[in-house]
Amino acid sequence: MIHNIIRDKPTRLFIFLGGFFITNAILAEIIGVKIFSLEDTLGFSKASFTLLGQSGLSFDLTVGILPWPVVFIMTDIINEYYGVKGVRFLSVLTAVLIAFVFVVFYIAIHTVPAEWWRVSQEAKGVPDMQAAFTQVVGQGMNIIFASLTAFMIGQLTDARVFRGIKRLTGEKRIWMRATLSTLVSQLIDTVVVSYIYLYFSMGFSFPRVTAIALVGYSYKFTVAILCTPLIYWIHDAIERYLGHEQAAGMKKAALEMQMNR
Template sequence: MFVIFTAFFVANALIAECIGTKIFSLEKLFGMSPSNFTLFGQSGLSVSLTCGVLLWPLEFVMTDIVNEYYGPKAVRRISYTAVALISYAFLMFYFAMAVPPADFWYGTGVQDGIPDMSKAFNGIFGQGMWIIFGSLTAFLVSQIVDVTIFHKIKKYTGEKKMWLRATGSTLVSQLVDSFIVLFIAFKIGKGWSWQLVLAICAVNYAYKFTMAILLTPVIYLAENRINTYLGAETVHKMKQAAMGNENE
């Protein structure tokens, strides 16, 4: 079961990083016109999100489940594994971009409206290093914050109130994640103003906050299926061991 969790966790994180280059309009997704509001003194804002945020909430659900059954040591292990493999993947992306393309390949996308396939390939996979660094740093820090808060709450609740420790830890860690990635990638990397960084951070966090609440039943559903699959005795032993691994 841990292998399945790890495989999905890493794959989900890598996919989120890869599709994160596309920005979409949440208003248009629901058939509405883009809004135009002002926040932190920044005008002309709308609810525009990266496609990566579609998958990141699942990542935090997985974190809470692994935390519940295997403890913080296991969460740190799969988080470090994800960061290492994502870093490896991006190195391979840059290697692929540097490989000289075949001459005939340039125009193979003309019929689909892509005049230069090489530029299109490099544009999709060639994310700025600040964005990559910011995303990985935010992911790692937010995972550590999530684990810490989860177990702080669990000390007081025991095995009851799964919703409180799961949702509470996610809400705080998502805020940390949103701020760090924008600060590193766009404040440091692009020189954006504080008003713009904070405004976009608030918009992204509002989405993540909403998703964290909506996905709470998914955690209970997963817990119920796992408990049925493993049996009460095994589950009790795993959860006790997970609490014992808190300081490891």
């Protein structure tokens, strides 16, 4: 039986898309502790602007946003061929796995380090490996809660907006349902994680949090627009893999399931 499952192209495609979806979501959570300068990375002059009365703002962003557009692209692709139920299943599974990862991190942090390992990288500028390990993987529970909450709300919003647009357009205007659903869901994701973590947890002022959220979203907005051609390329690749007839049947079934909800 397992051989039949593996040979089934729609099943293999779902496993591949789901695996890519989950991997990028977990990666984004783990590496998100680092803040990088977009301008310095691209070799541009450092921006310094004022927004909502907050001066000195620049594009200092969490590196977690780098793989995050992939998650939203995968959301739209999965929605296209497997419907809202497919997206919901993977979203819940991903949230559970992210929580599991941080539980394991918590246990790993609280094991007693070997003394030789703790000082093993002192010559390379890391005097305490245990402290470094704790800082990198030991993100606070507040940011984890904020991130998971934003992830679930954003994913379900993406699926619903995508479904609503597809109800109106049918198979036409892939760019519209993919791009608009991503723009809306990333806006909600940015707002939720920013206010839960920065406003309620860190105590930042409302104008400052709003300004930071707008700066972050402007980057996500730009990336979502630039990724639109990639959506079409992925659709074409899937059509070639499945065959036009099978791909059309899957999209029709997904649309009918959404229409009947």
